[in-house]
Each structure stands twice: as C-alpha cells, then as structure tokens.
Amino acid sequence: AQKITQTQPGMFVQEKEAVTLDCTYDTSDPSYGLFWYKQPSSGEMIFLIYQGSYDQQNATEGRYSLNFQKARKSANLVISASQLGDSAMYFCAMREVYSSASKIIFGSGTRLSIRP
C-alpha cells in the first residue's frame, strides 16, 4: 500500500538560509509521481514541484529543488535562500500509476516558519 511520511511537524529557519523538508514514501508500483505542495494560512494548495519515478535528474523549479533518492525512497524538498513568504505548511504527496491510478495520498505536513 502506498504511504507518505513526513517526520518534521515543524521547523524554524533564519531568513536567507536553505532548508530541507523530509519526505519518505512506500510503494510497490514501479511508476509513480511525487509532488510537493505549499499551503499558506489562507488554506489554498499551491503546487511547487514534481518528480517522476523514472526521471533521471532531480527536479528544480526556481528556488525549489527535489532531492530524489529512489533506493532510499525519499523525496526531500530543498528551498534555497528562504524568504518570509515561505512560512507555510508543506505537504509531500504521491500518485501511483498502475495500482491506484487516480488516488493521490498526502503526508501529514511540515509547518515551516521563517525568522527575520
């Protein structure tokens, strides 16, 4: 069964520092996708970055990069040069292609707080 684990309930980081948010997953499906979403206090879900299980390179989107270690089943989000506006909840999510094609599950989230 698919499972997503985020072990950091909350993190405090100084502005302009880099931060890594952890995510591990479990699946028996050979084809899957991993997503990261940001949820500010308004509640909206903002898509940040995607990594496919067959992608050879780690995904990057501006200040966001995904440290994908397939053998370890981890997909950590790295935010470089953090900003005050990065303070939010961050969720890791996974979608399996074959075993449950349309089902996407989420981790419990990490609350990131950026200190000025």
Place this chain on the structure above:
Amino acid sequence: DGGITQSPKYLFRKEGQNVTLSCEQNLNHDAMYWYRQDPGQGLRLIYYSQIVNDFQKGDIAEGYSVSREKKESFPLTVTSAQKNPTAFYLCASLSPGRTPYNEQFFGPGTRLTVL
C-alpha cells in the same frame, strides 16, 4: 479562466443536520476528489471519482456521501452520521492521462463548523 470553485467558503451547521458542499470544475478533468483537513494535519481522502456515475471510497468515507452525475460537478454531503464533521474540506481534480505526472488542481476549500 479554468479552475475549481467550491461553495460556500464558510458553512455552519447544527448537529444532526445534513449539509452539502459544492465543487465545480471547468478544466474538463475526469477525476475529482474530496479531502478533509483537520487543524495542523494533512489531507485525508474521503471519496474520489474517476469518471461520471462512478466513485470510490477513500480512507475516511464513513458519514459522507457523494454523487457524480456530471463531469463538472462532484458534491459532497456530510451526513448526521459523521461524528466530528468540523474541518476544512478541499476539492480537487486531476488532469487526464495515465502517466505519473498529472497535476492535481485544488479548489479554495470550505470551512465547515458544527455548532
């Protein structure tokens, strides 16, 4: 602009009453989802639908019901059988295709409070 709308934004309900949350999308997506989020917690899947007139239970379907009569609409009814319905409810849809990358689009959410 294409997107997902949810209404109302805030909803108050008395105990013992059923209430229906609306979700509409104009993205032409086949798959739609309902998630529940409790304060400080992650998203838990209630129901999802891959095509019209078909839907599957998620992890926490008890006390909820859905229908999918039209591709654009996926309303969620919170019944009186749901013991603790106060939560934030998010509707989402998924772009078509059986590939790993299908971005899930979210609506703005409905905050339900039981008085």
